[in-house]
Amino acid sequence: MDYNREVRRATHETMTNLVSAVGRDLAPHLKPLIGPWWFSQFDSVSEVSQAAKRSFQAAFPAQERRVDALMLYSSEIFTYIEDNLKLTPQSLSDKATASDELEEMHQQVLSSSLLALAALLDVFLYSHSEKPGPENVTGELKHAVKARTIAVSSAEKLCSSHKYFQDFLKSQSPAIRSAAYSVVKSCIKNIPNAISEGDMKMLAGTILGSFQEKNPACHSSMWETVLLFSRTFPDSWTTVNVQKTVISRLWNFLKNGCFGSQKVSYPALVLFLEIVPSKSITGDKFFLDFFRSLWEGRHMSFSSNTDRHAFFVAVEECFIWAVRNASRYCVGAEAIYLFQHTLVDEVLLGFLWPEYLLAASSKNQDSAFSSSILDQSKNGIQSNHKEPREALNSKHSIDYEESLGKCIVKILSAIQRLDNNLFLVFSSKFQADILDIFHQTEYSSQNVRWVVKFILLLDKHAVRNGEIWPLLDLIGPTLQKSFAVIGTLDSPDAVTVIVTAVSVFGPRQITQQIMCIGLGAEEFLKSFIETIIPWSLKRFSPSTAARLDLLLALLDDECFSKQWDAVIRYLVIQEKVSFDPGTMDRNYISVLAILMEKVKERTKKSVHQSDQCEDWHHELLDLVAVYVVQAFPQFGDSDARFICAVLGGGTIDDKISFISRKTVILIFEEVLTRLMTFMKDSTFSWVQDVCSLLYSGSKYSDWKLEPSNNLLEMAHFVLDILNGSLFCLNTIEAERELVQGILAAIFIIDWEFSCINVSEDKLNKEHIGETGSRLAFCEAVHAFRCKIRDQFLRGFGVNNRKSLGTTLVQSIKCITFVDNRFESDNFVSLCGQWTLDVFEIFCQDQVEEQQLLEQFLSKNDSWPLWVISDGIGARLRTDNVSLSLHAPSNTKFIALVDKLISKIGFDRVVAGLISEASPSSTKDSPTDLGINKTHYSRPWLAAEILCTWKWIGGCVLDSFLPSFVSYMKNGDCGFSDSILNVLIDGALVHGSCSGLNLLQRASVDELEAVDEPFLRALLSVLSTFFQDNLWGNEKATSLFKLLVDKLYIGDNANLNCLKILPSIMNILVRPLSIGAEDRTNDLSDPYSESKLHNVTVDWLNRTVCFPSLSTWQSGEDMEDWLQLVISCFPVEVTERMQEIKPARYVFPAERAVLYELFQKQRQGASAVLNKLPLVQKLLSELMVISVAYCWEDFDEDDWKFVLHRLRFWIEAAVVMMEEVVENVNHTLANGSNDVNASLNEFENAVVISDPFPVELARNALVGFSLFCSLIGSQDKEHAGNLNHLGSEKWEIMTDRIFEGILRLFFCTAASEAIANSCCHEASSIIASSRLGHRQFWESVASCVLQSSSHARDKAMKSIEIWGLSKGAISSLYALVFSCKPLPPLQYAAFVLLSTEPGAQLAFTCDTGKVSNDGTLNNEDSFDTSSAENVHLREELSYKLEKLPPRVLEMDLVAHERVNVLVAWCLLLEHMTSLPSSSPARERIIQYVQESTSSVILDCLFQHIPLELYMGSSSRKKDAELPAAVSEAARRAIATSSVSVSVQFLWPIGPEKMASLAGAVFGLMLHHLPAYVRGWFSDIRDRSASSAIEAFTKAWCSPTLISNELSQIKKASFADENFSVSVSKSANEVVATYTKDETGMDLVIHLPPSYPLRAVDVDCTRSLGITEVKRRKWLMSLMSFVRNQNGALAEAIRIWKSNFDKEFEGVEECPICYSVIHTVNHSMPRLACKTCKHKFHSACLYKWFSTSHKSTCPLCQSPF
Secondary structure, eight states: OOSOHHHHHHHHHHHHHHHHHHGGGGGGGHHHHHHHHHHHTTOSSHHHHHHHHHHHHHHOOSHHHHHHHHHHTHHHHHHHHHHHHHOOHHHHOSSOOOHHHHHHHHHHHHHHHHHHHHHHHIIIIIHHHHSOSTHHHHHOOHHHHHHHHHHHHHHHHHHHHTTTTHHHHTOSOHHHHHHHHHHHHHHHHHOGGGOOHHHHHHHHHHHHTGGGOOOGGGHHHHHHHHHHHHHHOGGGGGGSOIIIIIIHHHHHHHHTGGGGOHHHHHHHHHHHHHHSOGGGSOHHHHHHHHHHHHHHGGGGSOSSHHHHHHHHHHHHHHHHHHHHTGGGTOOSHHHHHHHHHHHIIIIIIIIIHHHHHHHHHOSSTTOOOOHHHHTOOSSSHHHHOOOOHHHHHHHOSHHHHHHHHHHHHHHHHHHHHHOHHHHHHHHHHHHHHHHHHHHOSSOOTHHHHHHHHHHHHHHHHTGGGTOOHIIIIIIHHHHHHHHHHHHHHOOHHHHHHHHHHHHHHOHHHHHHHHHTOOSOHHHHHHHIIIIIHHHHHSSOOTTHHHHHHHHHHTOOTTTHHHHHHHHHHHHOOHHHHHHOGGGSOHHHHHHHHHHHHHHHHHHHTSSOHHHHHHHHOOHHHHHHHHHHHHOSSOOOHHHHHHHHHHHOOSSTTOOOOOSOHHHHHHHHHHHHHHHHHHHHTOSOHHHHHHHHHHHTTSTTTTOOOOOOTTHHHHHHHHHHHHHHHGGGGGGGTTOHHHHHHHHHHHHHHHHHHHHHHHHTTTSOHHHHHHHHHHHHHHHHHHHHHHHHHHHTGGGSOHHHHHHHHHHHHHHHHHHHHHOTTOOSHHHHHHHHHHHHHHHHHHOSSHHHHHHHHHHHTOOBTTBOSSEEEETTEEEEOOSOOOHHHHHHHHHHHHHHHHHHHHHHOHHHHTSOOOOSOOHHHHHHOGGGGGOOTTTTOOHHHHHHHHHHOEETTEEIIIIIHHHHHHHHTTOOHHHHHHHHHHHHHHHHHHOOOOOOOTTSOOOTGGGGGOOSHHHHHHHHHHHHHHHTTSSOHHHHHHHHHHHHHHHEETTEEOHHHHHHHHHHHHHHHHHHTTTSSOTTOTTOOHHHHHHHHHHHHHHHHHHHTSOOGGGOOTTOTHHHHHHHHHHTSOEEEOGGGSOEEESSOOOHHHHHHHHHHHHHHHHHHHHSOOOOHHHHHHHHHHHHHHHHHHGGGOOHHHHHHHHHHHHHHHHHHHHHHHHHHHHHHHHHHSOOSOHHHHHHHHHHHTOOSOOHHHHHHHHHHHHHHHHHHHHTOOOHHHHHHTTTSOHHHHHHHHHHHHHHHHHHHHHHHHHHHHHHTTOHHHHHHHHHHHHTTHHHHHHHHHHHHHOOHHHHHHHHHHHHHHTOSSOHHHHHHHHHTOSSOOHHHHHHHHHHHHSTTHHHHHSOOOOSOBOTTSOBSOTTOSOOOHHHHOOOOHHHHIIIIISHHHHTTSOTTOHHHHHHHHHHHHHHHHHHHSOTTOHHHHHHHHHHHHHSOTHHHHHHHHHSOGGGGOSSOOSOOGGGSOHHHHHHHHHHHHHTOOHHHHHTOOSOOHHHHHHHHHHHHHHHHHHOHHHHHHHHHTOOOHHHHHHHHHHHHHHTHHHHHHHHHHHHHHOOOOOSSEEEEEETTTTEEEEEEEETTEEEEEEEEOOTTTTTSOOEEEEEEEESOOHHHHHHHHHHHHHHHHHOSSOHHHHHHHHHHHHHHHHTTOOOOTTTSOSSOTTTOOOOOEEOTTTOOEEOHHHHHHHHHHHTSOBOTTTOOBO
């Protein structure tokens, strides 16, 4: 036998295959195989034994063949088994096997051999003994007889040799013991005659004493052997000491829960009792000890439900067996009864019953029981064995209680059938226990539960089996004795006992037992009416609910109607309710409420609910219901409970109602009345108005709603009714007005709750007090409305649902038009949410939604104001409407519509699209099937919204137009055409000028200045659609043709059309001109070009016919024609005025007529100057378009005229702005101490009362910019046309104009600087004032950037001479750091501060004495700190020094954060402008290192997305990083400037800040590499440092390294002693220094992430230099290149100079061992007066600071 089970299994699987293959050829080899083969089928491993059986069955498929084979080779098998039983572990294997493995193998061999032997005996002998009679012998084969003979002889031989296997029975191995029991059992069963009396005595002690076996694996075979041995040899009990050998071991076995073999051992106990000889035991003592031991072992027997079941079945069987077989142990009837009584008293009442009381009465062990119940048994298990509390708690589960109770019931049933006197013993105890509980003054309801549970157990296990003793002998007598006591207790639990008994045994049976009457109907009914009803309803008490349960339980089918009538009439006296409601006992209402609730629950359980409801109807219930709902004050909570109970409808399935339909309607009418009264009492006028609107046309409009002092109590009462009976409304759905009124009221009160919350901050204290008392009820209504939303409203009837939806949306509409106290966006959002809720709840498809929208948007007196629906189109509203009266309400409703558009989409609200057919439309609206998707199109609504323009919380530009554009991108031209037509019609009717600047295309934001609603709406649509390319040349052509056709009425011009046409042409002219420059362009429309050309020429000719503007008087239409001409020649201005050029191509004929018009106006203006502002404005606009389109035709006089007028208009604006500055300065100087007063003065100071000078100057600036762009052109042809003006004269004129423009620029800057010195709010006022003239200031900034240094210098000096409180530089700083930026102005200020001449004054470096050659003269100063030697302006130093520590905590786009970065940009730009080796630059660098915080670098990387570089990835692709960041960093390094990033920084955004951060970081790497490297080396976060290094390596280092190597290669510091070679491929620089006979080669290697990582310096060759000096020089070069904040070329140059100085004999500094200082590059000049050694001032200062003494580092003399 192999130790490995897998080997054994595989062997038999192989055997299976083998026998299948060889078949009969196996026979010659069967003799040596049969023994091991049979043996293997009993292997202890299941897989192995099964494999062996399969192989054996494969060889011998038939059962008979297998038996024949075994018989044929029986001798060989027995011999093999016998040999196995003789084996020892040592003889088992000849291999070097471990001893523990040998022992295990030996045990397996023995157990398998014993099992094989037992099975073989059963096969040969037991099967033969079962066959009948002598025919066995006649039919037997000879080999079968021989086999049985061999089996008997072999078995006897083995039993004899092994002493009946007693050694195996005592083995340490459970498997061997179990197998030995099987062999012994087989021998007893098959060869009992072979066992002699001596052998029997020898076996008796072993087998009968086997209860000491503790291993459950042996118990099955052990029990079988014990039982078989006792039956076969009953006299064997006399041969042993029964008490010692059997009984004592059995008690221990039971007390230990059979050692875990409950499933096997407990069923065997009753069989064991059967075989125990009566003479061997003492009856009563034996059984009491038996049950005590068995009971004591129960706490170890409940590992599973099966074990628990086996235990109680064993208790039941053993107890019943003992009672029934008492005669075996007792003689005489008296002795037998005494024995049985003892068992009942000690076991049933001593063990089982107290345990059941404990288990059934409580969930835990804390309940207190009467001592008379639990301490009845003196000999009980409780007195002998104290179980741990944990064990008891684990036992007392529901299953335990059920099993124990079932056991008791089965025992009671058995003893009742055996002897009723025995049963009465238990019955007496049962009755006494119940009465004892009821007589207690205080008892726990837990102690009564066991009675109920026990009655239910009796029903389940006895009554249902047809047994009557539980009623007659147990429960009936008990209830009869305790009924009177229960009546006095007022205990619900006590009454529940009777209720349970009635449910089990029936009403008449229990009544018969309690009342001692017969079972007849009359007697039963009389007792019910005279006794039960008064007993159950005598008073309202805690037990009322239980008594009502009893009352309902006693209702009998035959007497039901009379019983129910008696109950109702007992509670309700009709005469009292009808004539004097106040006399009705209020307690009876509470009783009725509970009773009807219980009736409802009982009816729900019935299969036929409708029939059951009819049975419960009673006319007095209707009478009470009406009385209760109308009575006031109500009785209390019971009123609503009663109404809900009789109405029903608490859930969707609850269709149980106990009153008539008429009564239901009366109740809900009362509900509606009280809800209406509540709404009428609201403090919100819209609630009252909506209430009137809801009920104005209904039959309830005549109701008189009188206010009540108890309004809230009434409201809560009806809400309780609705909460409990909502679905009852479905039963009266036909009463549409009633149902809709109630539901609408619920919605409106819910909305009032929302309004109270929204308006809480706006209402005064008195109003809050008024609404606060209603808030609780409104909140309750809100919760109710949320609850009914899904479960009720969605299942509402179709017609009612649609009608209610219409009512609610009209109510919402009424709200927006009625109550003007709510003008907040929050309130509008609330209305929008209400509307969406209504749509969602009441619309089941999109067709219904559109129909409800139609109702919502329907016309009323104040809506719409401008446009109304005309079928599927729109038309102007022509009736008289007071706009001032209705506009506020209208805008509020428009805001609500806008909210709907933002939530559900433009396509659904305005376009009215239906995406798919609705299922309901097929069923409910058959006419909708033919409707196309545009049936609900609402162009009138779009036009109305566009004309309204602004509303609460939004405007056309912010919300509506983007939604409109998004819809149009999907294509719906017909819809937009309808809107366009009505807007054009409206604009033509009102005929108003736009007032826009026609020189350039007005932005959509600027259209807000247009006053006329239709024109403003039209322009916004045209501008947006053409700008977004939704419309093109074709659309523009059609509109142009339409407007041109409308321009003339016969031969006269349509003045209204003429007024609106210029602003429209300003938009149309660009799409009309597409392709005009290229005649072959596919986009070109020949018709539109020729039409525009011809019409423009015609308009020009008409305008030329007018007299000169100098003679123009107001009221003439020349203004309109001239504006129309100007609109046809727009000027294109790029973003931030960077470029100005003509916006379209013009034909020569157009240009010729335009120049003619200019000439005429110039000549007229030269003759007589008309000072009318409008004339000046028209002249300036004409001048600009003439310069833009006709400049090639200009002569010298033309240019003189143009420049003169431009300068004049600009100077006029300068005068006005200087006056503003004077006012601001005066306000600051003479301002009030009151801040608010000062702010008002600042606001008045910046007010521009006459905007015309600004507009004229704006046009002049555009014209001047055009002029400058023409002068700067390199086109020779263009330049030739300008040579009419001499260069000197030209420069003087342009400089004067630029000076004026710069004065404008400094005026606004100075105003903000002056105001900022007062407070931040004042500065904000100045900055905000510029936003009203954005184009003007953008033009100023554009011209400032084009100004010359000379003009800037003069302007700055003029500001200083002016004598304002703030100078030019302070003004520029105030502008660049403005709190409300105007981007072009910000950038212009930045440029002036960072370039000459402003840069000299913007960065004040007080460096002491600076010689003319730039060298410092203060080397003798000890202190080299930047605080003493560099003074930056306060505006800059504050942001560089003090703000950065707080920057990290600011928002990423915070104003102060932006200013800090801009300040660094200014500083870095200034460093760029300084020579690399200048002292000023070195001082700035030293200032940065000592005074600024490196936190700025942390700030930069809050903007740069480092997460892209986190992890172990290598260089990232450019696409993974925002292109602006990497490009900004590269550009800053390549150009040494951050100007581009600053230029496009405003308006501030995250991406622009990231771009600026990248640029600043790149420039800091370029100018301050050592500074950045020091910050980088201090980073402790590895992932962050790796990411920063990866970013630098990818985007910064390549450009930096290339620049450094290029500068070194171009440097001119090489001479006969020094040479440098550069290797760009290796990023290396080799510096060779030779002097006389000495020399060395130093290699400088730049790392890939330079300059974050320091350069490496190595000496590859040295000649004639000591090791000390070589290391010193190497360290010197390393120090220079690593400390250099600038180019490496400069560091190498300084290092070479240091060498030269050393060879020249200059003494090095004893502190740093260098001639030239590695940081500030100074020479050692401070000499000790004692030792005469010279030191660097910086080194000496550091020495003094760290040593805390002022002595010479060498000689220690006082310095």
